[in-house]
Amino acid sequence: MNALCLRQLCSPVEANLPLEKRWSHIHGLNLADQFPRGKSEIDVLVGLDFYYDFMENVVRRGKHNEPLAVRSTLGWILCGRVGEGPALGPMRALHVAVEDSVVAVLRNFWQLDAIGVLEEAESAESPSSG
Secondary structure: OOOOOOOOOOOOEOOEOOOOOOOHHHOOOOEOOOOOEOOEOOOOOOOHHHHHHHEEEEEEOOOOOOOEEEEEOOEEEEEOOOOOOOOOOOOOOOOOOOOOOHHHHHHHHHHHHOOOHHHHHHHHHOOOOO
């Protein structure tokens, strides 16, 4: 697994709500996050290419519009809906890609641009057999 280190992954995430007592399917689980908790920073993002290395094949489902719990190596993770109604606010997504340095990108560009020209120059420089 590779790590990409950034000064800040995203702005702090809002506080999460207390767990509902009616969600009996999650009572007694060792959760990967604290409920409730205040606003907090995100420390680590796990890419989808490694996500399933953390996830186990155990899921606890509640009723319609209740969160489900998925067991992971970090503890149980709650996912999904927590009720009905309008969304709490706008959602944002950030996609990060690790790219080669500008020098490497330019070098690759000029190598592609010189296809044919380099081959002609190399054949002109090589001694002919005869």
